[in-house]
Amino acid sequence: MGYKKIKKDQLKTLFNELSKDCSLFVPSGSKGYVGFDPWDGNSADFTEWYGNTTIPPKALFFPPVEAMLRFRKGEAGYEIEELLPNGRPQIVFGVRPCDARALKITDILFSDTYRDPYYLKRRENATIVGLACNEPCDTCFCTSLDISPGESQDVDLLCTDIGDELLMEAVSDKGEDLLSKMSGLSDASGEEESKAKQLGESAKEKITRQIDTSGLLDKMRSSFENREYWEDVSRKCMSCGICTYVCPTCHCFDICDENNKKDGKRVRNWDSCKFPLFTRMPMENPRHEKWRRIRQRYHHKFEYFQMNFEAIACTGCGRCIRECPVNVDVTEIIGGIQAL
Amino acid sequence: MENRLKEEAGKLLKEGKVDYIVGYGKGTVNLRTSPLITNKEEDLEGLVINPFIANNLSRYPVELKGRVGIVVKGCDSRSLTSLMQDKKVKREDLIIFGIPCEGVVDLKKLAGQIGAEIDRVTDAEKEGENLTLQVDGSKKTIPFRDVIFDKCYGCEHPTPLEYDVLLGSEVTPNLDIEKSLEKIKALDDMDTPERWDYWKEQFSKCIRCYGCRNVCPACFCERCFVDVNMPQWVATYATWQDNLTFQLIRTLHVAGRCSDCGECERACPVGIPLRSLQRKMVEEVKDLFGHEVGIDKDAPPVFSHYEATDPDEFMK
Ligand code: SF4
Ligand code: SF4
C-alpha cells in the first residue's frame, strides 16, 4: 500500500473514529505515571512528550490480576465457569519497537506446549500500532539486542513522527487492513519516506548504553557458580518486584483461589523471582539468599530463555534501570559477566 | 567532604574496624546516585556526596553481617536510631558518617521545572542557592530550594543527631513547614467522601510490587502480614481495596518509626503519593504521644511501652 501520512492535529479525530468499534489504548500520563490507558477522547499529544511507558504493554495482554474461572458448589459437585476475555478487538497505539519485540517474546512462551487462552485471545484480537523512537531515553540499549529504534517488523503498523505529521507504514495484513479503514490519510512523498529513515538512523546513533551478547551464553553458564560475583552485584538490591513488573518480557505469575464457602474464583497475578516467598506456595523457594534470586533473574533472561526458545528475554527497554530505587543496572551486570 | 570520607572509610576497612562501607556512588543514570556497598578498599574511590544522594541507606546494616561504616543524612540518621531502639542494629557495630544536609533534589520536581525529561540533563551542580544544569547542551540555572523533596522543607534535623564523624559543619534548619505539608493539608481540607475517592483512585494504580515496603527502613518484619496466608489478611493480588488495606496497615506498623525519609513515595513506580499517609502519621504520633522519631537511641520505642499519660480517648 506504500507510505501514508496523517497530520498530528488529525489524530484526535482518527482516535475517536477508531474507538467506535474497538478498545483503543494510547500512552497517557494522566494517572501520575505513564501507561497505556483507554482513549479518553481528548489527549492525543503523547507524540510530543512520550519516551516510553512505565508499565509495559504486556499489562494489556497479561494483566497484573485476572480472574481465570469461577467455581460454585452445586448438588452434583463443583460447577466451573471459565472466564475468558470478551474478544473485543483492541488497538494499541504508540508501542515502541522494544515493546513490540517483547510481545513477540512473550508470544513464544504463552503459545508453547501450554497455550494460554487468556493471553492468546487478547493477542489475536489486538492490532499493534508502533511508534518509532526519534529521541531514545538515556536508559535504552535496544540496539544491543537486534532492535532498531526507527523500524520494527514486530508491529502491525509503524508510525514515524516526521514533524507535523506521522508517517505510517503497514507491516502485517492486520496493519494493512487497519490502514485501509483509516480516514484523513494522504500519500507520503519519497522525501518524507527518506526523512523517516534518516530519523531512525540518527536515533540509533543517540543510543550509547550497550551490552555485548557475543559468547554470552557460555559466559552466563560459567558465571553460575561465581558466588562472589553475584553477592557483590546483589548487595544493594531491595528484593522488591519493581524490575520484574515493569519488564515487558517478565511473565511469572502466581495462582490463588478465593473461596467463600460455596463459591469462589481462581485468580492469577504477577509474581516475581525477586521475592523471598516466590514459589513458596506449591513447594519451597530454593533461593533463600538474595544473590541467588538476583542470579535467577539474569540467568533466566540471558541463558534459560535462550536455551529453551532461542531468544534473549530482554529487549533493552531500560525500564528496570530507570525504575529501580537503588539503580541496579542490567547493563552493568551483563558487562561484569562478560569481563569475568 | 568526599575526600575526607574516602580517607576515613579506607582507614576503617584497612584496620579491620568495619566489614563493609555503605555509602553513595555515582549512578548509571544521569544525575542519579546509587548505594555503594563494599568490602574492597579500591571501590571507595567511587564514593560521592552531592545533592542527589536520595537513598536512605539505614536498611543495609540490618541485613549485612558484621560491622558497618555508614553514610547518613539527617533523616536517615533518625531511621538508624529508630532501628537501634528496636534492637535491629547495635550502635557499637556502626561507624556513622554524618552529612549535614541542605536538602536533596527530587528528580521528578526537577523534570517538571525544566519541562523536559531528566534524560536531557547531563550535568548539575549546586552553586550557592542555585542549581546549575546542562540541559540539551545549554546552561540553565534554577533555585535549589524549588526542586528539593517536600520532606526537606519540613526537616528539623538536617544535621544527623547520631554520628562518629561529621562531614562538614552543622546546618541550621531552613524550615517551610507549610510547603512541606501542602499536599497533606489539601487532603485534610477535603470532605470524607472526596478524600475516600482520592485514595481509591490512587490505590487502583498499585501493582503490589512492594517497592514501598522493601525500601522502607521501618519495615523490618521477617514476614510481612501481606505474605502471611494462614490466615490470609489481604489478597495476594492487587485490588484497590486490598492495596489500600495493605498500605494503611503498613502505615500503622511504621508509626513511631517512620522518619519521613520519603523513600516509599520515591520508589513507587506508579506515583502514589505515599508520603501523604506516612507524614500524616508522623504528625499524629507527635500530637498524641509527643514522640519524634529517632531522637534518643536509649529511649524505648514509643509503641512498645506504656505511659500513664498516653491518650486513651478511643476507649471511651
Ligand atoms: S533490582 Fe531494583 S527493582 Fe529489582 S528487586 Fe532489586 S531493588 Fe527492586
Ligand atoms: S530486563 Fe530490563 S531492559 Fe531488559 S526488557 Fe526487562 S525491563 Fe527492559
Ligand code: SF4
Ligand atoms: S529531610 Fe532533612 S536530612 Fe533528609 S534529605 Fe531532606 S534536608 Fe536532608
Ligand code: SF4
Ligand atoms: S510501591 Fe506503589 S505500586 Fe508498589 S506496592 Fe507500594 S504503593 Fe503499590
